[in-house]
Amino acid sequence: MAFPLIAWMAATLGWRHVFWILGGMGIAWALVWVKVIRNRPEQHPKVGECELVHITEDEATPDSSARARETGAFRRDMGFLLRRRRIWGVFLGQFAIASTLYFFLTWFPTYLTNERGLSLGRGGLTGARLRQPRRHRHPDRHRRRPVLPLPGGQGRTHRGVGRRRPP
Structure with a gap:
């Protein structure tokens, strides 16, 4: 979906506008990330006391010697x-x-x-089409499948389902 949308934006607005729009979206995402994500659970405003105890019960208090050992490790x-x-x-x-x-x-x-x-628009549509999963070319699932001859007069379809050879 992004290929045709960005190609359309670049064809109508120009690549500089696409650059600024996508860059603005990236900066907005970064600001939301900085606002929501925290390094430690105790820094997050929505973590309750009970939850904090459960999360940190196995942690030892870090001291300077432990940090030095971590750096060496x-x-x-x-x-x-x-x-x-x-x-x-x-x-x-x-x-x-x-x-x-x-x-x-x-x-x-x-x-x-x-x-x-x-053209940029056609290239965007081509890129989007390449990313889509291919659908069955024949919607009729009940069509006769080719039968492969096997020794003994038996035949198997290309899907491996045993069928008698058609007369």
Whole structure:
């Protein structure tokens, strides 16, 4: 739904307006997030005393030596992770996914518009159509399915349901 809407906005208002509108929506979301989300349960105004006791009953009071141990543990754990080949594989895979996404969201639409003559609105509709799940091409579910020959004269449909071969 976002592809055709943003493409329509860019075609009618221009890309600068789309930038400001979506940026404003992002800032509004960030302000709501800062207002609602808290780091600690005791900071949230809607957490009751009973609920707070239930949440924090297993926590020990943090002191400076515990924080120092946490910092050392963090460095030790990060060193352990960075020495693993699998973690570097995850890093590489994530880099590839992010780079590909960046390419298709930024450079590819410009190429299609400038070099291939695809209009922005049509490109937005094409992108939205690619994201929709494909529907059955044949609404008639009772149509005859192809039968695959098997040894012994038996036939099976492509769905694996055993049927006799038609005469």
